[in-house]
Amino acid sequence: MVRHLIEGFWKELHLARGYQLVYSPHIAKTDLWRTSGHLDFYRENMYDQMQVEDESYQLRPMNCPFHISVYKDAPHSYRDLPLRLAELGTVYRYERTGALHGLFRVRGFTQDDAHIFCLPSQITSEIKGVLDLVEETLGTFGFTEYEVNLSTRPEKSVGDDAIWQTAEGALVEALGAKGWAYQVDAGGGAFYGPKIDIKIRDAIGRKWQCSTIQLDFNLPERFDMHYTDASACKQRPIMIHRAIFGSLERFFGILIENYMGAFPLWLAPVQVRLLPVNDSVAEYAQRVAADMRRSGIRAEVTGQASIGKLIRNAEKAKTPVICVVGAKEVEGGSLSVRLYGGQELGAIPTQDVISRILRATATKSSAF
Incomplete structure (x- = not known):
């Protein structure tokens, strides 16, 4: 990614x-490399010639x-x-x-x-x-x-x-x-x-x-x-x-x-991880993640563990934006946001979270 x-x-x-x-092409007839001078000046850095029917070819070094x-x-x-x-x-x-x-x-x-x-x-x-x-x-x-x-x-x-x-x-x-x-x-x-x-x-x-x-x-x-x-x-x-x-x-x-593995928000392979606190809010988390992906955001949902362990694992993965989803977030249409490094931002409307990530991506920024 x-x-x-x-x-x-x-x-x-x-x-x-x-x-x-x-x-x-990745290969060319040996004559091309002879004309360019690579066979004379760069042969020791080139792989051996290969025969294709009656023609001699070589992998390109340049x-x-x-x-x-x-x-x-x-x-x-x-x-x-x-x-x-x-x-x-x-x-x-x-x-x-x-x-x-x-x-x-x-x-x-x-x-x-x-x-x-x-x-x-x-x-x-x-x-x-x-x-x-x-x-x-x-x-x-x-x-x-x-x-x-x-x-x-x-x-x-x-x-x-x-x-x-x-x-x-x-x-x-x-x-x-x-x-x-x-x-x-x-x-x-x-x-x-x-x-x-x-x-x-x-x-x-x-x-x-x-x-x-x-x-x-x-x-x-x-x-x-x-x-x-x-x-x-x-x-x-x-x-x-x-x-x-x-x-x-x-x-x-x-x-x-x-x-040190902590890629900026615009470049991170996973920009946001949504962490449902229990199965009852998992469907909401999946819907939000799907909305994010349709907007071009790289989002994943991670569950099946205690919320403390989920947060620790997201931190270890150096995910820029970590969103906890509980009953209050579902009711309010929001996400409880935590940034990599431990900064807690509290509940933010889901659409605002999406807008902030899209803005950071568009401006090639680390700032949420």
């Missing part, structure tokens, strides 16, 4: 910001070549750019057993991946847009402290001096527009372009690498990508790779530890 909520939130944000959502294939499916002019393609795409990378670590390091994980194809003159505005999206996305989950690194041109690289200067200048300008302090990792960029890496700080001060923004001059060359400029001449687009969560599985692990 938490993953469903995260993915829905991510899709809404991206559609609102002009991204097109795509899906791509989504980029597929998004390039989408771009190349039709001709583009400068008026079509920027083109933003986004995908929650599961990739598969060969990790040695000793490197695996719970949800944080796995062999198959889902990237919140996107690729932006743009003009050189659009780099600054597109990077600024990504930084805004990073801030809004991570801020919604409570992460507001970042460590930002700008990695510049390494000794071995592709692309001419002019495009590197333009790209690095655009990244600096975008970071300046955000007002974010950053550290320069001189020569730490990829051979195909400079990048920005963003680490978040959790509730106990640990840093986690999540968001990354990378410019790429290599793949547009390898895949012979073009757009037509205002003079009807062919030009190469700039390609931006970016992820915000990085890996959904890893980000979920970070959330569990950051919240």
